[in-house]
Structure formats: C-alpha cells, structure tokens
Amino acid sequence: MQVTVLRCAGRVLTRFLTHHLRPYRGPLVLLVLLQLVQTAATLLLPTLNARIIDNGVLRGDSAYIWNTGLTMLGVAAVQILTSSGAVLVSARMSAGLGRDLRARVFGKVMSLSARELDRIGTPSLITRTVNDVQQVQNVVMTTSDVAVSAVIMCAGGVVLALVQDVPVALFLLALVVVVVVGLVLALRRLSPFYEAMQNHLDRINHLLRERITGVRVIRAFVRDAHESARFDATNRALHDTASRVGRIMATVPVMVITAMNVLTVGIIWFSGHRIDDGTMQLGALVALLSYITLIVVAIIMAVLVFAEAPRAAVSAARVNEVLQAESSTAEPVRPITPTAMTGHLELRGATFGYPGAEKPVLRDIDLVARAGETVAILGSTGSGKSTLLALALRLYDVTGGRVLVNGVDVRDLPASALHTIVGHVPQRAHLFSGTIASNLRYGREDATDDELWHALEIAQAAEFVRPLGLNAPTTQAGSTLSGGQRQRLAIARTLVRRPEIYLLDDCFSALDPRTGARLLAALERELADATILLVSQRIRTVETASRIVVLEDGRIAGSGTHAELIGTNRTYREIAFSQPAGGTVR
Numbered sequence: 001m002q003v004t005v006l007r008c009a010g011r012v013l014t015r016f017l018t019h020h021l022r023p024y025r026g027p028l029v030l031l032v033l034l035q036l037v038q039t040a041a042t043l044l045l046p047t048l049n050a051r052i053i054d055n056g057v058l059r060g061d062s063a064y065i066w067n068t069g070l071t072m073l074g075v076a077a078v079q080i081l082t083s084s085g086a087v088l089v090s091a092r093m094s095a096g097l098g099r100d101l102r103a104r105v106f107g108k109v110m111s112l113s114a115r116e117l118d119r120i121g122t123p124s125l126i127t128r129t130v131n132d133v134q135q136v137q138n139v140v141m142t143t144s145d146v147a148v149s150a151v152i153m154c155a156g157g158v159v160l161a162l163v164q165d166v167p168v169a170l171f172l173l174a175l176v177v178v179v180v181v182g183l184v185l186a187l188r189r190l191s192p193f194y195e196a197m198q199n200h201l202d203r204i205n206h207l208l209r210e211r212i213t214g215v216r217v218i219r220a221f222v223r224d225a226h227e228s229a230r231f232d233a234t235n236r237a238l239h240d241t242a243s244r245v246g247r248i249m250a251t252v253p254v255m256v257i258t259a260m261n262v263l264t265v266g267i268i269w270f271s272g273h274r275i276d277d278g279t280m281q282l283g284a285l286v287a288l289l290s291y292i293t294l295i296v297v298a299i300i301m302a303v304l305v306f307a308e309a310p311r312a313a314v315s316a317a318r319v320n321e322v323l324q325a326e327s328s329t330a331e332p333v334r335p336i337t338p339t340a341m342t343g344h345l346e347l348r349g350a351t352f353g354y355p356g357a358e359k360p361v362l363r364d365i366d367l368v369a370r371a372g373e374t375v376a377i378l379g380s381t382g383s384g385k386s387t388l389l390a391l392a393l394r395l396y397d398v399t400g401g402r403v404l405v406n407g408v409d410v411r412d413l414p415a416s417a418l419h420t421i422v423g424h425v426p427q428r429a430h431l432f433s434g435t436i437a438s439n440l441r442y443g444r445e446d447a448t449d450d451e452l453w454h455a456l457e458i459a460q461a462a463e464f465v466r467p468l469g470l471n472a473p474t475t476q477a478g479s480t481l482s483g484g485q486r487q488r489l490a491i492a493r494t495l496v497r498r499p500e501i502y503l504l505d506d507c508f509s510a511l512d513p514r515t516g517a518r519l520l521a522a523l524e525r526e527l528a529d530a531t532i533l534l535v536s537q538r539i540r541t542v543e544t545a546s547r548i549v550v551l552e553d554g555r556i557a558g559s560g561t562h563a564e565l566i567g568t569n570r571t572y573r574e575i576a577f578s579q580p581a582g583g584t585v586r
C-alpha cells in the first residue's frame with residue numbers, strides 16, 4: 001500500500017514538474033552543466049591532494065607541491081564559481097515556477113463556478129495557492145541545487161575511489177548501496193504523513209478564517225476557551241504528525257553517520273596493513289577518506305531533499321486538482337451575442353438542486369422580468385430566493401429548464417457579456433481593501449467623481465461618505481463601516497456600472513425602514529428603464545413592486561401586485577400579517 005502511495009506520488013510529481021518546468025528547459029540544461037563542472041572540481045581536489053602527498057611531500061619535491069597546489073587553487077576557484085552559479089540558476093528557476101503556479105491557480109480559481117469552489121472550499125484553496133505551491137517550489141530549488149550534484153558526487157566519488165584502490169572502493173560502493181536502500185525504506189513511510197499534514201493545515205486555515213471573522217460572536221457568547229480548545233486539538237494533530245515525520249527523519253543521519261564511521265574505521269585498519277605491505281600508498285588513503293566524507297555528505301543532503309519529495313508530491317497533486325478542475329459553468333463553445341431585447345430576464349421551468357442535496361431547491365420556476373419593471377421575490381428564509389438570483393448570474397447552472405437573459409440562454413452567453421448586462425448586490429456586502437472610490441469604480445474604472453457622487457446620492461450613502469471623502473480607506477471586510485453603510489456602498493457600486501438588470505438580494509436588510517423606503521423610491525426613479533429583481537423577506541420593501549412573486553419551498557406559490565396577493569394568496573397573507581403594518585392595501 002505504502003509502496004503504491006510513494007510510487008504514485010513520485011509519478012504525480014514527475015509528471016507535474018515535467019509539464020510545468022517546460023518553459024525552463026534552457027536554465028535546466030545550464031544548471032546540470034554547472035553542477036557537473038562543480039562536482040567534477042570537488043572530486044578532483046582529493047586526488048590532487050593525494051598526488052601532493054605521494055609525489056611531493058614523501059619525495060621532498062617542492063616544485064611539484066607548488067605546481068599541484070596552484071592547480072588545486074584554480075580548481076577550487078572553478079568549484080566556487082560554478083556552485084554559486086548553480087544556486088543562482090536554481091533559485092531563479094524555482095521562484096519563476098512558484099510565480100507561474102500561483103498565477104495559474106489564481107486564474108483557475110477565478111474561472112471556477114460556485115459548485116467547484118464549494119467542493120474544494122475557500123481555506124483549502126488558500127492553502128493550495130500559498131503553501132502547496134511553496135512546497136513544490138522548495139523541492140525544485142533543493143533538488144536542482146543539491147540532489148543533482150549529490151547523485152553525480154556519489155557516482156563520481158565511487159569511480160575515483162576505484163582509481164585509487166579497488167578493494168577499498170568496493171567497500172565504499174557497498175556502503176552507498178546499503179545506505180540508499182535503508183533511506184528508500186525510511187522515505188516510503190513518510191508519504192501518508194505528509195498528506196495528513198497538508199490536510200491538518202487546511203483545517204487550521206479553515207478554523208482561523210472562521211474564528212477570526214467571527215471573533216465578535218465568540219466573545220459575545222463567551223466561547224473563547226471552547227474555541228481555543230478546538231484550535232488546540234487541530235494544532236496538536238498537526239504537531240503530532242510533524243513529530244512522527246521528525247522521528248522518521250531523525251533515523252537518517254544516525255544510519256548514514258554510523259555507516260560512515262564503521263567504514264572509516266574498517267578502511268583505516270585494512271589500509272594500514274596494505275601500506276605496511278607497500279601495496280597501497282599513504283596519499284590513496286587520505287584521498288579515500290576524503291571521498292567517504294564527500295559521499296556521506298552528499299547522501300545526507302540528498303536524503304534531506306528527497307525526504308521533502310513525498311510532501312511536494314502531495315502538494316503537487318493538490319495544486320493539480322485545482323488546475324484540472326473543469327468549471328461546471330464553462331464559457332460557451334459557440335457564444336451568442338444578444339441583439340433583440342434589453343433588460344429581459346426569463347426563467348422557464350427552471351429547476352436546481354445543490355450537489356449532494358436530496359431534493360431540488362427550486363422547482364419549475366417560470367418568471368419574466370422586463371425593462372422598466374420591479375419584480376419582487378418574497379419568501380420565508382431558505383425558500384430559494386438567493387439561489388434564484390445565483391441562477392440568473394450563472395453562478396450555478398440549472399439542472400432543468402432554462403434561464404434567458406435578453407432572449408439568450410445564459411449558458412450561451414460569454415461571462416463578460418452576461419455580467420455587463422446583469423448587476424448584483426449580494427445579501428452580505430463585500431468591499432475590497434482600498435478606498436471608497438476604488439470600490440465604487442470596481443465595475444467601471446473610468447467613472448467620474450460626479451458619477452460616483454450621483455450613485456452615492458441614490459444609494460442614500462452620500463450623507464455618510466461626504467465627511468469621509470471619496471478617498472477614505474476601506475478595509476477588506478469593511479470593518480470601519482456599519483452593515484447598513486456597507487450595503488449602501490455595494491448598491492452604489494452596482495449603480496456606477498449601470499447594468500440593464502439589477503439583482504438586489506435582500507440588500508436593505510441592515511437599513512432602518514425609513515432609509516430603506518427612501519432608497520427604494522430613489523432607485524425606482526433612477527432606474528425607471530431598467531429591470532429590478534428585488535429579493536426581500538419584508539412586505540414593506542416589496543409592496544410597491546410592479547409584481548411580487550411568492551416563493552414557498554422552492555416553488556412559486558403566487559404572483560401579482562400587493563393588492564392582488566393580499567386578497568387571494570394565503571402564503572402572502574400569512575407573511576403580511578406576521579409583519580408590522582404588513583396587511584394594509586395601498
């Protein structure tokens with residue numbers, strides 16, 4: 001089982017890197033060449049040293065010592081230059097790969113539909129974009145820097161040791177084989193732990209995000225201790241897994257250094273006898289001992305690098321999952337540009353169910369909204385109002401029936417065209433960090449200050465923005481503004497864009513009734529030619545609409561004006577009488 005995991009992980013990582021390192025073929029070739037030269041220079045030094053001892057020191061030939069010493073200096077200079085060149089090339093290449101991967105994942109996330117985003121989850125997407133890409137980047141950096149030279153060093157070290165003395169070099173070869181086999185066995189145990197570590201990281205990210213955004217609720221309910229305990233449990237799980245990995249990794253130097261010491265003692269004992277017999281020279285012993293050190297260091301470095309490979313493989317698989325994800329609301333193959341009508345939204349027999357849900361949230365919805373109309377969608381909580389708007393925005397595709405914008409099925413409309421026609425003000429206003437002006441210009445960068453103020457006037461936001469100014473800073477969560485202020489800014493932002501169809505999702509919920517009524521009246525005046533789909537649970541908000549559609553349990557339970565519905569529709573009447581002053585006919 002573990003063998004399969006490791007082999008699969010290796011295959012995933014190799015395939016992933018082969019694909020994504022394609023633009024870096026040039027630097028890769030340069031890197032291998034630099035590593036070859038640098039390793040050859042490192043390996044040459046002990047041999048030159050052996051020659052100085054045997055031919056220079058033991059024979060008292062100072063000219064030989066000087067000449068070979070100068071050659072060693074030149075070789076050392078080449079070694080330094082090529083090794084720093086190799087580090088530079090590998091650092092630039094891995095940083096470039098990290099940048100490319102982050103950009104690709106971000107681009108992909110932007111193109112995915114809400115269905116895939118729900119499936120993978122926001123915290124996991126953040127971990128994958130930041131941490132998983134970093135793991136892959138690190139392994140490329142260290143592999144290209146250390147592992148390539150380590151492999152050449154081991155092979156070259158054994159060959160040069162063979163040149164010095166065959167029996168001793170065979171000992172050395174046996175050491176390399178034993179250590180490498182031992183290490184592969186140790187690494188095979190790591191892969192499942194790395195997968196678990198990345199999953200724990202996802203969970204920590206999830207907990208942190210949720211708890212930081214909900215910190216006020218946590219304090220209000222005095223749940224600090226409870227939340228800390230939950231966080232501790234997840235944190236401990238990550239710590240325990242990392243410790244197990246650490247324990248396995250700790251066996252590596254023990255194994256390698258023990259083998260090295262046993263071999264060194266063996267070689268000195270064995271070589272001592274042979275130097276006594278005159279069958280081996282002292283220089284060869286010194287060179288062999290240097291090769292052992294070089295090989296052992298190379299193995300330890302390679303192991304530390306390859307130990308990260310299973311983790312990087314897990315990360316590569318997680319990044320790949322995002323890159324390979326197909327959007328369930330993909331761009332149309334043959335896009336259609338609407339020409340016939342403007343501001344026309346129609347749902348024909350629209351049915352939709354969330355993935356994994358037992359029954360559809362919306363069933364057989366027939367609804368038409370034309371330019372100049374305000375169609376209100378009223379229904380109790382969870383009746384499917386926001387979902388209906390999500391279908392018009394094509395955040396999800398219908399599972400039955402059709403959604404048409406300006407006479408064209410939204411699945412045939414390019415996303416850019418759809419989002420130019422349809423504007424959305426969500427239930428929970430989301431502002432970006434920047435300024436009030438940058439948020440208002442989010443959908444139309446060339447909007448003038450006058451246009452921004454006009455939109456703010458209609459959204460009943462000018463009053464609180466004026467003392468702050470358009471360049472007042474906003475934080476990502478809009479934490480410096482009240483809920484109602486954020487909602488009004490979100491409405492103004494959509495007004496600045498001037499779409500044909502406005503989807504207003506319960507965006508008056510944080511406003512007091514008077515401001516809400518003023519805002520709605522201003523919107524109806526300003527957007528007399530546009531189409532408004534207004535979602536609300538409040539009768540007072542919807543009662544002036546051209547038509548009110550009553551949603552109940554995902555189906556249309558009635559449709560008409562306030563006066564018609566109050567007389568004929570039981571659901572509407574029940575909602576109306578449950579709210580203050582809701583049962584009046586205007």
Ligand SMILES: Nc1ncnc2c1ncn2[C@@H]1O[C@H](COP(=O)(O)OP(=O)(O)OP(=O)(O)O)[C@@H](O)[C@H]1O
Nearest residue numbers: 118354361379380381382383384385386387388537
């Ligand atoms: N992403 C999702 N995945 C699965 N189920 C969902 C998802 N979003 C909403 N639902 C479910 O779909 C149903 C309708 O939700 P929706 O948000 O459309 O209702 P709503 O009428 O807008 O409610 P509210 O007035 O409270 O905002 C609810 O039962 C809800 O639990």
